[in-house]
Amino acid sequence: MHTILPFMLAMVAAVVLLEMLAAKLKIAYPILLVVAGLLVSFIPGLPRIKVDPDLIFFIIMPPLLFEASWSISFKEMKKWWRIITSFAFVVVFFTAMAVAVAVNYYIPGFSIALGFLLGGIVAPPDAVSTAAITRFVSIPRATSAILEGESLLNDASSLIIFRFALVAVGTGQFLLPDAVTSFLWMVIGGAGIGLLLAWLFVQMHKRLRMDASSNMAFNLIEPYLMYWVAEQLHCSGVLAVVLGGLFLSNRRLEFLDSESRIQAINVWESFVFILNGIVFLIIGLDLPEIVEGMRASGTSVHTGIIYGIMVTAILVLARLISAYSAMIATYLFRPSVMPSRSRRQVMLIPLTLGWSGMRGVVSLAAALAIPVTLENGMPFPQRNLILFITFTVILLTLVIQGLTLPLLIKYTGVFENLAVNGTSPEETRQQMKHGLKQHIYQFLKTKYDNEPNGNAGIEKMLRLWEERAKAADDSGMTARNKAIFVELLESQRQYLTELNKDPNIDEGIIRAQLYQIDLEEERLKII
Structure with missing residues (x-):
């Protein structure tokens, strides 16, 4: 041994x-x-x-x-x-x-x-x-x-x-x-x-x-x-x-x-x-x-x-x-x-x-x-x-x-410029991100219409998904804001799950985005 x-x-x-x-x-x-x-x-x-x-x-x-x-x-x-x-x-x-x-x-x-x-x-x-x-x-x-x-x-x-x-x-x-x-x-x-x-x-x-x-x-x-x-x-x-x-x-x-x-x-x-x-x-x-x-x-x-x-x-x-x-x-x-x-x-x-x-x-x-x-x-x-x-x-x-x-x-060169239904993987990825961004704003507007105004945490969420950049600090991330953020992330998962039913959407792109959402949720836990 x-x-x-x-x-x-x-x-x-x-x-x-x-x-x-x-x-x-x-x-x-x-x-x-x-x-x-x-x-x-x-x-x-x-x-x-x-x-x-x-x-x-x-x-x-x-x-x-x-x-x-x-x-x-x-x-x-x-x-x-x-x-x-x-x-x-x-x-x-x-x-x-x-x-x-x-x-x-x-x-x-x-x-x-x-x-x-x-x-x-x-x-x-x-x-x-x-x-x-x-x-x-x-x-x-x-x-x-x-x-x-x-x-x-x-x-x-x-x-x-x-x-x-x-x-x-x-x-x-x-x-x-x-x-x-x-x-x-x-x-x-x-x-x-x-x-x-x-x-x-x-x-x-x-x-x-x-x-x-x-x-x-x-x-x-x-x-x-x-x-x-x-x-x-x-x-x-x-x-x-x-x-x-x-x-x-x-x-x-x-x-x-x-x-x-x-x-x-x-x-x-x-x-x-x-x-x-x-x-x-x-x-x-x-x-x-x-x-x-x-x-x-x-x-x-x-x-x-x-x-x-x-x-x-x-x-x-x-x-x-x-x-x-x-x-x-x-x-x-x-x-x-x-x-x-x-x-x-x-x-x-x-x-x-x-x-x-x-x-x-x-x-x-x-x-x-x-x-x-x-x-x-x-x-x-x-x-x-x-x-x-x-x-x-x-x-x-x-x-x-x-x-x-x-x-x-x-x-x-059999696979060069081979797109599915005229859409390349990069175009599909950009369309998914645009649709996800629209879904996020619609979710916040529908469920938390009165909370974003004057709420630093919610405004930070909007800037995060709109500009794809994190804020300088997380002082506005209260327990209430964290709960909303987690709910927002879960809503994104549901949106992506439904989007994945489209046969023309590459599941690899969906999984990569779901992985990013998981990472974001884990980052939220240590704030």
Whole structure:
């Protein structure tokens, strides 16, 4: 313990330093993390970290999925649900099947079940990697919503494939009727348990009147509870966390106060960032043992790299085929939603979407979760080769696609000057602020018509929202004025919530303004 603890702290420090270096170099930090994980494996004398495969899903997956569902725009998901669900389910299955058929044919000793196991592991693109890479280029909210929504749901679909493949490898058989029944129970039961528990959590937050620290502590254990309960009932813990997280996210204004919402953003971002970094470094530390096991089974590193390149090529090709198929289907059946761009740019949009399929932590966690032995005590077939191929796929997609995707977007210009219904994000933001300002004045005039005159605190509020500047002092902020100010802030939240129902309004802009309101309420508490 005294040896491992300092090493784990050093890993966290390394993750932070690498993120700082990535920001300075203007590249996505997952690229540096995966390269660093590879380099770390060559350092002699480092302690070997043994990860229990049975616990890897429970430790890593719930918080990653919960944070992703907490930050995504549910409104945008509903708007683009057709393409999101097709990429998250149909494309994932198509990709897993393509990988299964190819490795069964080309890699000796790989059965179809093992092929589907590998396919389920490497099929889902990583939301964290995609978001980090696209941060350096401007893309429309529709594209980002499709990528985020796909990454959130395809984790669930790919991990269901992974679970069924594990059973098929362990038992040596696959019964279709039993599989269909189990699949329906996993999906319906997992979704129902996640929504039920999320509703119970909302009631507990409301009725127990927790402070910010208690809210945050309870919020941290919620994804683990949803995942654990669903898994105990043989449902999909992943779907439980995803849908439960979406339910809680869309009701955060109901059961969390402003301080809790501010803390939640900071805590979850830091927690997930550290988890992502540590997983990348752990696979690097485990790489020598993986290589040794792969060699012991008769596969050289050179051959493993060739297999990894082959699987990566299949993944990229399958995603490009799916992207262009989705464009053709949209053109045939829903031409009204096609972007008003030139034919060249329209043809290049699927290329950009297809090239954005970087793999990351979800694939690593799934690969690490493969048990070392079967139930009969025999070694799990091809485990080390699967881990090595997974690491190769992640390295290649992050480095090659991750470094070239921003250049591809800039070179093709497919997203330049792309406004929704003629309104750019900046114009939308200005319109929202103007409407909010008008709402504030109307609120004060209607409810406190006689109080502003001669009241320094109320006049200060008017100057604050009219000129967007704080007063020199807060001497006029009496208890009465604070109560009015808090009521005014709550009225703004209600206005923004109603405004968010407009499908043409970017929810990211609304959330940013709500965050500013929360900060303003917290500032008011210390006056």
